[in-house]
Amino acid sequence: MTVVMGFADSLSAPEVVWSLVDAGFEVVAFARTHTRPALCWSRYVNVQYVTDPTQSVDGALDDLYKLVRRLSTPVLMALDDTAVWLLQRVSDRLETKLTTVSGHQGEVALDKRLQLRAALDAGFAVPETQELVTQADLKTISFFPAILKPALAARARDGRLGRESCRIIAKSEDLSKFELDEREPMLAQPLLRGVGEGIFGLAVDSGVVCWSSHRRVRMMNPSGSGSSACISIKADPDLCLIAERFVKGIGWRGMFMIELLRDVNGQPWFMELNGRAWGSMALARRMGYEYPSWNAQYLVNPGFIPCVPAEKPPVLCRHAGRELLHLTFIWRGPASPVFPAWPSLLAACREVLRIDRRDAWYNYNPDDWKVFWADTWQTLLSPIRKLRLCQTSRDVLTRILNRVRLPWVRHQQAQIRKRGDVLKLLTRNSRILFICYGNINRSALAEQHLKSLMAREVHVASCGFHTRDRRPIDPSMALLAQDVGVNFAGWSSRRINHDLISQADVIFTMETAHLIRLLSNYPQARGRAFLLSCVTKSGTTPLEIKDPFGGRPEDYRRCIKEITFATLAISERMKV
DSSP states (O other): OEEEEEOTTSTTHHHHHHHHHHTTOEEEEEEETTOOOGGGGOSSOEEEEEOOTTTOHHHHHHHHHHHHHHSSSOEEEESSHHHHHHHHHHHHHHTOOSBSSSHHHHHHHHBHHHHHHHHHHHTOBOOOOEEEOSGGGGGGOOOSSEEEEESBSSEEETTEEEOOOOEEEOSGGGGGGOOOOTTSOEEEEEOOOEEEEEEEEEEETTEEEEEEEEEEEEESSTTSOSEEEEEEEOOOHHHHHHHHHHHHHHTOOEEEEEEEEEETTSOEEEEEEEOSOOTTHHHHHHTTOOHHHHHHHHHHOTTOOOOOOOOOOOOEEEOHHHHHHHHHHHHHOOSSTTOOSOOOHHHHHHHHHOOOTTOEETTOOGGGTHHHHHHHHHHHHHHHHHSOOOHHHHHHHHHHHHHHHHHHHHHHHHHHHHHTHHHHHOOTTOEEEEEESSSSSHHHHHHHHHHHHHTTSSEEEEEESOSOOSOOOOHHHHHHGGGGTOOOTTOOOOBOOHHHHHHOSEEEESSHHHHHHHHHHOGGGTTSEEEGGGGSOBTTBOSSOOOOTTSOHHHHHHHHHHHHHHHHHHHHHHTO
16 A cells, blocks of 8 residues: 655654654655755655746646556545645546545645634633634734744745735734735634643544643743754653544544643643644654554554553654754744743753664664654744745755865766666666757757667657756757768757656766756756666767867867767667
């Protein structure tokens, strides 16, 4: 049985994958194009790419629908609110019951107003809440400091999927600085001080089973954010009774998290329902609560009821990247005057750098250890990615990083060539794609020459990174390529795109820089993209094929010789 889950860059994604795989499920994770989540380093998951819904929600829905249709009745599992919104529509369109985010349940998972009303009816303490729809509603806020939250966890607008960010209003005078978008309903609540807690469970037909709970130890950003460290605690029986009434009242089925905030007086306040996998899934799994696999098994077999795990001593679970970022937030200081009691940097360093061998770590699996380091690295880079750098600065940084990677990738390709790994990938049914910069010399020649050798037996294409499409072939190449029987009549260049990459079985580039750029922009090409010279034996031709554009006839003849030598090797292998 296959589980389709996403998004792959969600904090809980690695733990969800491992839970499902341990239970015997196959996992396909969907990710946004032009990203490379830590799951790409996992041995246990197939990462597929869909259009970024923040750029085109229709494109994301179409890609996701096609992905799910290709698989045989998969279980659909959302890992973040954006995925809840998308999978709700995909599951309703397919009329599948193998998901917890379809129909009314999906609406409750996304609409905080429905959650707050149901929590109040169930008996939870709910902070005073005012719904803000118009600019005039801002003037009705009577409590300060206040926090303004979006009423919807995800919404589509102007063809894109997103949500409004939370705002903290320190005093009434600050309201004049805030403009309310009347298309985006907001909720105003008092800014409560306290410690975050979570109640977790699996709702089945007979009620809620396998209760667990945890408490936050540290937040990544003390002003308010996800946890960087949390500890398991015993689930409060009284809160579980209220939570069960809440779950029954909304008709929920499957795993869930109820987020609470316990104030300085010990009063737990309802914050929200997480109707999908939550960030601290690592702690639940360390305590024996395999909520993701239980959820999938319950969807496949509604009669399934898991056994309650044996009680364990409290476990402290930490996220390496977030713990380090916690120190940077402490060092920066509070972003708002409403946080006067800011932690000491020295005390924070002592807490974060004190490591006990009994500590558990988010997203760590000794059998899949690369994921942990990739997740830590990406977490540390995330603030940099969020900086609104100008395009020029971003391009300069990318070029510097790519230049640093050149020697390593070049060495890696030389070893692949020496072992002859690439020839083993080629079969008669392979779909070949050649890439260079302009698609008017090298990749164009490779495509046309291989087609002449293989007739119509294989699918061959080429493209380039150049921004302009439909450029004619280089006249010098057109003239000299006739010596090897290649005709470029009617040729026009093609720019690289997602469809060309996704359709290719094997991709060949001419230079290491092309390969690095390809894998940076299209990480899904990893494992099937190589230098063209890798199909030939070491020492027969140079590792990289230089661009002859604007050079002497000898440069073009050299290029033609090297490329046709490689395409001949491909054709001989594919004809075997």
